[in-house]
Amino acid sequence: MSATLPPPRLLPSGDSAVTVEFSRTIDDAANQRVLALDKALAASPIDGVTESVPTYRSLLVHYDPGKIGFDALGDKLLALASQPLPPATNARRWRIPVAYGGEHGIDLEDVAKALNTTPDDIVARHVAGDYKVAMIGFTPGWSYLSGLDKSLQMSRRQNPRLLTPAGTISIGGIQAGIQCLAAPSGWHLLGRTPVRTYQLHRNPTFLTEPGDRVTFFAIDHKTFEEQDRAAEAGEIIAEQVVA
Amino acid sequence: MSRLVIASIGPASSVQDGGRHGAQRYGLTVSGAMDRLSLAAANTLVDSEPFAAVIEVGPFGASFAARDGAVRVAISGAPRNADIAGSPVAMDTSVTLKDGETLTLGFARSGAFTYLAIEGGIRGEPVFGSLAVNARAGLGSPYPRPLQAGDELSVSAASGAPELRIELPKPSSGPIRVLLGPQDDEFDDANKALFLDSEWKISATSDRMGYRLEGPAIKHLHGHNIVSDGTVNGSIQVPGNGAPIALMMDRGTSGGYPKIATVITADVGRLAQTSAGTAFRFEAVSMAEAQDEAKKFAQTIRSLPDRLRSADTAALNIEALSDANVAGYAVSAVDAGTWQVAAEP
Numbered sequence: 001m002s003a004t005l006p007p008p009r010l011l012p013s014g015d016s017a018v019t020v021e022f023s024r025t026i027d028d029a030a031n032q033r034v035l036a037l038d039k040a041l042a043a044s045p046i047d048g049v050t051e052s053v054p055t056y057r058s059l060l061v062h063y064d065p066g067k068i069g070f071d072a073l074g075d076k077l078l079a080l081a082s083q084p085l086p087p088a089t090n091a092r093r094w095r096i097p098v099a100y101g102g103e104h105g106i107d108l109e110d111v112a113k114a115l116n117t118t119p120d121d122i123v124a125r126h127v128a129g130d131y132k133v134a135m136i137g138f139t140p141g142w143s144y145l146s147g148l149d150k151s152l153q154m155s156r157r158q159n160p161r162l163l164t165p166a167g168t169i170s171i172g173g174i175q176a177g178i179q180c181l182a183a184p185s186g187w188h189l190l191g192r193t194p195v196r197t198y199q200l201h202r203n204p205t206f207l208t209e210p211g212d213r214v215t216f217f218a219i220d221h222k223t224f225e226e227q228d229r230a231a232e233a234g235e236i237i238a239e240q241v242v243a
Numbered sequence: 244m245s246r247l248v249i250a251s252i253g254p255a256s257s258v259q260d261g262g263r264h265g266a267q268r269y270g271l272t273v274s275g276a277m278d279r280l281s282l283a284a285a286n287t288l289v290d291s292e293p294f295a296a297v298i299e300v301g302p303f304g305a306s307f308a309a310r311d312g313a314v315r316v317a318i319s320g321a322p323r324n325a326d327i328a329g330s331p332v333a334m335d336t337s338v339t340l341k342d343g344e345t346l347t348l349g350f351a352r353s354g355a356f357t358y359l360a361i362e363g364g365i366r367g368e369p370v371f372g373s374l375a376v377n378a379r380a381g382l383g384s385p386y387p388r389p390l391q392a393g394d395e396l397s398v399s400a401a402s403g404a405p406e407l408r409i410e411l412p413k414p415s416s417g418p419i420r421v422l423l424g425p426q427d428d429e430f431d432d433a434n435k436a437l438f439l440d441s442e443w444k445i446s447a448t449s450d451r452m453g454y455r456l457e458g459p460a461i462k463h464l465h466g467h468n469i470v471s472d473g474t475v476n477g478s479i480q481v482p483g484n485g486a487p488i489a490l491m492m493d494r495g496t497s498g499g500y501p502k503i504a505t506v507i508t509a510d511v512g513r514l515a516q517t518s519a520g521t522a523f524r525f526e527a528v529s530m531a532e533a534q535d536e537a538k539k540f541a542q543t544i545r546s547l548p549d550r551l552r553s554a555d556t557a558a559l560n561i562e563a564l565s566d567a568n569v570a571g572y573a574v575s576a577v578d579a580g581t582w583q584v585a586a587e588p
Contacts, residue, residue: 013425055471140380
C-alpha cells in the first residue's frame with residue numbers, strides 16, 4: 001500500500017535546512033508519514049544532519065552543508081520516506097486535567113453561545129476527544145493536537161490576544177492545543193491545565209512528544225490550585241496511561 | 244576572580260553564544276548571537292572558543308566596570324566609539340580593564356549589535372549546552388533576561404596577555420542574498436519579482452525574533468494562511484498585510500505564513516547588522532552558490548585565529564619578538580596550537 005503513496009516534495013529552507021513536505025493541508029495520514037520519517041531518520045542517522053523538526057505536514061531537517069549537499073541529502077531522505085510505514089505501535093497516552101471556564105477559560109461561554117449550546121456541553125465534547133500530538137512548536141512545549149470534534153471547529157479570533165496564560169487549553173480552527181508558557185494566541189481559551197509540558201529542572205524537561213495520544217478530564221478550580229502548586233514543585237501531574 | 248559590573252546598558256542587550264540546538268522539535272528556539280562572525284571574532288581575541296558566551300550589546304550605549312581585579316575584554320561587531328577614562332579603544336581589539344576602570348561604549352554608528360567577549364568566558368549554568376538568553380522561555384544564564392544596570396558577571400582575572408587586534412574580511416555592501424522557498428510557489432512571478440527588485444528598509448519595531456521589512460506589499464497567490472511548518476534563521480515570511488518579516492534568532496520554531504525566501508547562512512549576520520531605515524535589496528542565488536558561501540563562511544570563522552595581530556604593530560614580527568626574547572610570552576598568550584603567522588587563505 002505504501003508503494004502507492006506519492007513521494008514528498010523537497011523544499012529548500014535556505015542552504016542548511018530542507019522541508020520534506022508530505023501535504024499542504026492538515027491530514028492525519030501525512031502527519032503519520034512525517035512522524036515515521038522522523039523515527040526512520042533517528043534510527044538511521046545521516047551524517048551531517050543536525051536536527052529534525054516534525055510539523056503537521058512536513059519534516060524540517062537541519063544539516064551542515066559542509067558535510068552533505070542538498071541533492072545528496074534529498075536522495076537519502078526520499079529513500080527513507082519511501083520505506084513502508086512501520087506497523088502502528090502503542091503510542092504513549094496522557095490524561096491531562098483541565099479547569100474549564102471562569103477565569104481559567106474566558107472564552108468558554110462565548111464558544112457555547114457561538115455554537116448554540118451550553119458551556120457544559122462544550123466541555124463534554126472537548127473531554128470526549130481522543131487527540132494526538134501532531135507537532136510541538138511556536139513556544140516550548142506548545143502541543144498542537146489533531147482529533148478535535150468537528151462540531152467544535154470554529155475560526156480563530158478576529159483579534160489575537162497579545163498574552164494568554166501558561167497552561168491554556170484552547171481550540172482554533174480544526175486544532176486543539178496545550179500551551180505551556182504565556183504567549184500571544186488567537187485561539188479560543190476553554191480552560192487551563194496545571195500540567196507543564198515544559199519545565200526546566202524536571203526530568204523529563206519536555207513531557208509530550210509528537211505522536212503521543214492525549215485525553216482531557218475536568219477538574220474543579222480548587223484542585224487546579226493544588227495541582228498547580230505541585231506542578232510548580234516539579235510533579236508531572238499528567239497521568240500516563242499504560243496501554 | 245574578578246567581577247564585571249554592568250554600570251549602564253540599553254535595551255536588547257543580553258548574554259548570547261552559539262545558541263541552543265537540538266530542542267526545536269519541542270518548540271524551543273535556538274537563540275544565540277545575531278551576528279555569528281562578530282561573536283566569533285570577539286571570542287577569538289580573548290582566546291575563547293568561537294561560539295562561547297559573550298555580552299551582545301544592542302544599538303544603545305553601555306558601560307562596564309572591572310571590580311576586584313583586572314578584566315580582559317574584546318569588542319567586535321557594530322562599530323561605536325569606545326573608551327576607558329577618555330582613552331579610546333578600537334573596535335576588533337582586546338583591552339584590559341584595570342580594577343576600578345570602566346569601558347564605555349557609545350551608540351552603534353551603524354548596525355545594531357556589538358559583542359563584548361570576556362577572557363575566560365562568562366560563568367553560568369548552560370541549558371541545552373547554551374547560556375543564551377531566551378526571555379520568553381525563561382532561559383539564559385546568569386540572568387534569564389536582558390541585562391540591566393547593576394547586573395554583575397563573575398569572570399576570570401585578566402591573564403596579562405598582550406593585547407591583540409583582528410583583521411576581519413572587508414564586509415560586503417552588496418545585496419542580502421536569499422534562496423527562494425520553501426513556499427515561493429505561494430506567490431506569482433510578478434510578486435516574486437517585486438520582492439527581489441524592490442528596495443527594503445528594516446522597521447524600527449524589529450527585534451531578536453524578527454525584522455519587519457518596509458517596502459511594497461507582497462500579495463499571496465492563495466491567501467496567507469498555510470498550515471504551520473518549521474522555520475529557520477533567516478526565513479522570510481509574508482503575513483496577511485503583505486509586509487515581510489525576516490525571522491531571526493528568537494523566532495517561533497514553526498509558523499503559519501508562507502515563506503517566500505530564506506536568507507543564506509553567510510548573510511544572516513549582515514541582515515542582523517543592517518540599521519533600521521537603511522535601504523537595501525535582496526538577490527536570489529542558486530543552492531550551489533548558497534552552500535558554497537556557507538562553507539566559506541564556516542572557513543572564515545575557523546581561520547579567525549590566523550587573523551590575529553599584535554595590537555601595537557601593523558604585523559607581528561616573530562623574528563623581532565624572538566630577538567627581544569619575548570616571543571615565548573607572545574605565543575603562549577594566544578593558543579599556541581592555533582597560532583599561525585601569515586597563514587592567510
